[in-house]
Amino acid sequence: MEEIPAHPAGKTRPKDRTIREDYIMTLTKRLFLGLAAGTALATLPISAMAQEWQPTRPVDFTIMAGPGGGADQIARFVQSVVEANDMMNRPLIPTNRGGGSGAEALLHLNETRDPDHTLMVTLNSFYTTPIRQDGLGVDIETFTPITMMGVDPFVLWVHTDSGITTFDEFVAAVREMNGEYVMGGTGTGQEDSIVIAYMSGVYDLDIKYIPYDGGGAVARDLAGQQIMATVNNPAEANGFYAAGDFVPLLAFSDERMDAYPDVPTMRELGHDFSYYNQRAIVGAPGMSDEAAAYYREVFGQVYESQSWQDYLVSESLSPLPMDEAETRAYWATQVENHRQLLSEIDG
Amino acid sequence: MEVLSLIAGGVTTAVQPINLMLIVLGVTVGLFIGAMPGLGSVNGVAILLPVTFLVPPTSAIIFLAAIYYGAMYGGAISSVALGIPGASTAVATTFDGRPLALQGRASLALVTAALASFVGGTVATVFFSLFAPLLAEVALSFGPPEIFALMLLAFATFVGLGGDDIPKTIFSICFGLVLATVGFDTISGEPRLVLFDIQGFLRGIGFIVLAIGVYGIGEMLWTIEQTRGDVTTTNPKMTVKGLISDSKEAVRRGWKGTWIGSVLGFFVGVLPAAGATPGSLMAYGVAKMTSRTPEEYGKGSPDGVAAPEAANNSASTGSMLPMLTLGIPGSPTTAILLGGMVMWGLTPGPRLFIDESEFVWGLIGSFYISNVAAVVINLAFIPLFVWMLRMPFTILAPLIFVLSIIGGFAASRSMHDLWLIVIFGISAFFMRKFDYPLAPAVLAIVLGPIAEPTLRQSLLLSSGDPTIFFTRPIAAPIMVIALILIFLPALKLLRRKRQVTQD
Numbered sequence: 078m079e080e081i082p083a084h085p086a087g088k089t090r091p092k093d094r095t096i097r098e099d100y101i102m103t104l105t106k107r108l109f110l111g112l113a114a115g116t117a118l119a120t121l122p123i124s125a126m127a128q129e130w131q132p133t134r135p136v137d138f139t140i141m142a143g144p145g146g147g148a149d150q151i152a153r154f155v156q157s158v159v160e161a162n163d164m165m166n167r168p169l170i171p172t173n174r175g176g177g178s179g180a181e182a183l184l185h186l187n188e189t190r191d192p193d194h195t196l197m198v199t200l201n202s203f204y205t206t207p208i209r210q211d212g213l214g215v216d217i218e219t220f221t222p223i224t225m226m227g228v229d230p231f232v233l234w235v236h237t238d239s240g241i242t243t244f245d246e247f248v249a250a251v252r253e254m255n256g257e258y259v260m261g262g263t264g265t266g267q268e269d270s271i272v273i274a275y276m277s278g279v280y281d282l283d284i285k286y287i288p289y290d291g292g293g294a295v296a297r298d299l300a301g302q303q304i305m306a307t308v309n310n311p312a313e314a315n316g317f318y319a320a321g322d323f324v325p326l327l328a329f330s331d332e333r334m335d336a337y338p339d340v341p342t343m344r345e346l347g348h349d350f351s352y353y354n355q356r357a358i359v360g361a362p363g364m365s366d367e368a369a370a371y372y373r374e375v376f377g378q379v380y381e382s383q384s385w386q387d388y389l390v391s392e393s394l395s396p397l398p399m400d401e402a403e404t405r406a407y408w409a410t411q412v413e414n415h416r417q418l419l420s421e422i423d424g
Numbered sequence: 425m426e427v428l429s430l431i432a433g434g435v436t437t438a439v440q441p442i443n444l445m446l447i448v449l450g451v452t453v454g455l456f457i458g459a460m461p462g463l464g465s466v467n468g469v470a471i472l473l474p475v476t477f478l479v480p481p482t483s484a485i486i487f488l489a490a491i492y493y494g495a496m497y498g499g500a501i502s503s504v505a506l507g508i509p510g511a512s513t514a515v516a517t518t519f520d521g522r523p524l525a526l527q528g529r530a531s532l533a534l535v536t537a538a539l540a541s542f543v544g545g546t547v548a549t550v551f552f553s554l555f556a557p558l559l560a561e562v563a564l565s566f567g568p569p570e571i572f573a574l575m576l577l578a579f580a581t582f583v584g585l586g587g588d589d590i591p592k593t594i595f596s597i598c599f600g601l602v603l604a605t606v607g608f609d610t611i612s613g614e615p616r617l618v619l620f621d622i623q624g625f626l627r628g629i630g631f632i633v634l635a636i637g638v639y640g641i642g643e644m645l646w647t648i649e650q651t652r653g654d655v656t657t658t659n660p661k662m663t664v665k666g667l668i669s670d671s672k673e674a675v676r677r678g679w680k681g682t683w684i685g686s687v688l689g690f691f692v693g694v695l696p697a698a699g700a701t702p703g704s705l706m707a708y709g710v711a712k713m714t715s716r717t718p719e720e721y722g723k724g725s726p727d728g729v730a731a732p733e734a735a736n737n738s739a740s741t742g743s744m745l746p747m748l749t750l751g752i753p754g755s756p757t758t759a760i761l762l763g764g765m766v767m768w769g770l771t772p773g774p775r776l777f778i779d780e781s782e783f784v785w786g787l788i789g790s791f792y793i794s795n796v797a798a799v800v801i802n803l804a805f806i807p808l809f810v811w812m813l814r815m816p817f818t819i820l821a822p823l824i825f826v827l828s829i830i831g832g833f834a835a836s837r838s839m840h841d842l843w844l845i846v847i848f849g850i851s852a853f854f855m856r857k858f859d860y861p862l863a864p865a866v867l868a869i870v871l872g873p874i875a876e877p878t879l880r881q882s883l884l885l886s887s888g889d890p891t892i893f894f895t896r897p898i899a900a901p902i903m904v905i906a907l908i909l910i911f912l913p914a915l916k917l918l919r920r921k922r923q924v925t926q927d
Contacts (some may be wrong), residue, residue, distance in 0.1 A: 087558075143759075149759070149763060150762075150766050153473065153763040153764070154763075157473075170922055174627075176607060176626050176627035176628060177607065177608040177615060177626040177627070180608070180615075180626055181627050184623055210615070258883060261608075264610060264611070264612075275632030285467055285884065285885070285887075287881050287884050287885060288610055288611045288877075288881070289877075289881070290610040290877065293751070293752050293857075294752070296751075296752070297564070297746075297752040298567060298568075300564055300750060301563075301565055301566070303567030303568065303885075313599060316750070316751040316772060316773020316774060316775065316776075317750075317751075317773060317774060318848050319771070319774070319775050320773060320774030320775050322774065342816060391769075391771075405759065413860070
């Protein structure tokens with residue numbers, strides 16, 4: 078494996094400064110822990126992992142979405158598992174950098190001066206944002222794969238009061254409305270709009286699409302019947318589904334979902350289409366092999382933990398374990414798929 | 425009554441030693457976090473979230489809610505003592521709190537803020553206990569057209585108030601609205617107004633950046649220029665007797681603002697997307713509008729402190745409601761709380777009240793206790809904050825600059841924001857010199873990002889037909905009131921002219 082320099086040329090820093098910063102960071106961490114949990118946390122033993130490399134400062138845990146959404150929930154859950162089991166000797170510091178459909182986060186990782194301490198929790202804007210914004214100058218295939226935590230399927234939902242119970246009835250209702258059928262989503266070019274665009278294309282549907290600024294807001298306005306249908310991740314809709322407000326009509330997963338065994342998939346209807354939101358942890362471009370190995374070990378443990386396995390079930394995420402080479406190949410195909418899907422929407 | 429026994433059960437949970445201890449700790453931590461300019465409840469809750477894994481979920485959320493509460497109380501402290509809003513929710517508190525402090529009545533302002541916050545928080549908790557499921561339904565009936573109408577009403581309360589120069593007020597609002605559009609557009613997904621192609625603008629211009637620039641730097645420059653650095657604030661020594669007489673005065677001169685803020689704040693807080701900041705700004709506007717002495721506002725009216733402070737506490741309780749009953753956060757802080765609840769294995773949503781009754785009522789019980797704890801702790805610290813004001817201005821001013829810069833950096837950890845703060849500070853100084861009111865610009869940058877997408881969503885819903893705002897049962901009356909308020913000054917002017925010609 079080729080050696081990737083820890084600090085890309087032109088971005089190296091004088092050594093003494095790094096050391097001083099380490100010292101300050103150590104102090105800050107002690108203060109933080111002291112303030113936060115008294116001595117209880119600070120005296121817990123640091124997990125003894127047979128690793129040479131360990132983080133020397135708090136790790137930037139960038140979330141490429143705003144607070145409250147799926148990626149944010151996952152990031153904070155992962156942080157809690159790491160924290161509760163004391164898996165790292167330095168804390169993860171979650172920071173929401175959701176601006177510009179994740180452009181802010183991508184740029185932050187691309188330009189970081191400390192790739193060994195910079196991680197990101199992704200969704201599919203990881204693929205779509207660099208395609209839609211040429212000027213960004215971000216090539217996600219240079220990023221460092223860490224761990225694929227799971228993939229989040231999409232489901233078509235309507236409100237119970239609409240009386241619609243099957244996908245056929247949905248198609249009939251949309252056609253009857255003649256362009257007045259209203260769906261909400263998180264914006265043109267976002268995950269759900271790709272699914273809706275595909276569905277509309279195949280079934281020749283004319284849908285009025287209202288963009289919102291997050292999946293949570295979309296689900297809320299379906300609950301209030303401001304909009305008639307949505308394509309939401311299960312995590313965003315499950316509360317309303319459990320209360321009997323939402324009806325799932327169609328899953329965009331490869332196979333029927335355990336949570337909704339009676340809901341057919343797009344594939345069963347004869348269309349070769351499934352769509353998932355990637356929930357992965359990714360390292361900055363130029364992360365050293367030692368650091369990447371360390372984080373893979375840590376998040377591998379998180380992945381194996383009972384808490385995460387329970388979370389996968391309760392939030393209807395599908396597992397999709399992959400190693401580094403597989404992830405890189407997966408990224409390449411995803412970028413290609415998205416380029417094609419987006420050109421169909423925009424074209 | 426069943427509700428009463430549930431509340432009693434909840435209060436019993438909240439006063440268990442561990443929970444009580446967490447409430448006191450949370451409120452105190454929140455108080456200081458809220459008092460730091462730039463840092464608000466969001467930061468406090470986010471930083472301390474992982475700590476809560478050491479205790480059971482009910483205790484954990486009680487702790488975080490106590491921080492949230494404490495920060496709402498604390499926000500008023502830097503608004504009054506330093507003139508910089510400690511958090512976005514405390515912007516309106518500076519309008520009258522700061523003048524009071526400059527008149528040497530800082531303790532009156534702080535006592536008013538504390539008592540109003542207590543009443544606001546308690547009234548909201550009572551509403552919450554009695555009507556939670558019903559209000560969740562109401563919140564859902566607010567779609568984009570209704571939210572837009574509400575935002576227009578908020579603007580209207582500021583334009584239609586008179587007093588300030590109206591063209592300049594409108595200019596200031598437009599200035600804020602333009603700043604609010606910088607960054608990514610939700611509707612089209614395209615970047616807008618990325619000035620000079622600086623990547624930092626992709627993220628948009630945060631409210632905190634503008635507020636710290638305007639209040640922390642701009643106002644301070646203005647004060648220095650006006651007084652040549654010789655600010656004399658007379659601060660009588662704080663005594664228990666002084667505190668009691670201040671409390672009496674606060675009740676006498678602030679009760680009206682308090683009840684307006686308490687009721688209005690709660691309903692605005694309950695609505696998804698709104699939250700405590702618009703709630704407090706609207707409460708200030710409405711209190712001024714309905715006051716018999718509106719000219720006192722902005723010059724140190726206790727009502728002007730009480731209204732936004734009652735409203736922000738009331739709204740922060742209100743914004744818990746959509747979070748718990750619908751799983752939809754009403755504010756950034758509740759979004760983080762929501763994340764926490766998922767981690768603790770709870771599913772917020774319509775079934776939470778049924779499935780996790782003990783958790784919900786424990787939390788509601790803690791609201792009552794937190795309020796009592798917060799008002800007591802806050803009153804106890806007031807002498808400390810007043811003492812801070814006794815520092816010579818030559819020490820206080822640099823201290824405020826430093827706090828502004830640290831607070832501005834801490835919020836986003838970006839140098840880009842720091843430069844913006846300095847630029848806004850200097851611009852604000854000049855706007856102030858030319859008599860442009862700055863509060864409307866701050867209002868616009870808070871409400872603009874809510875108003876603009878909802879306007880466009882509404883028009884998408886109606887295929888471009890603006891009558892959508894007048895044909896929906898909830899949106900229509902709000903729109904009509906907003907429009908009347910906007911055109912009220914023009915009507916008054918016309919009438920006056922007619923009278924003059926008749927004479």
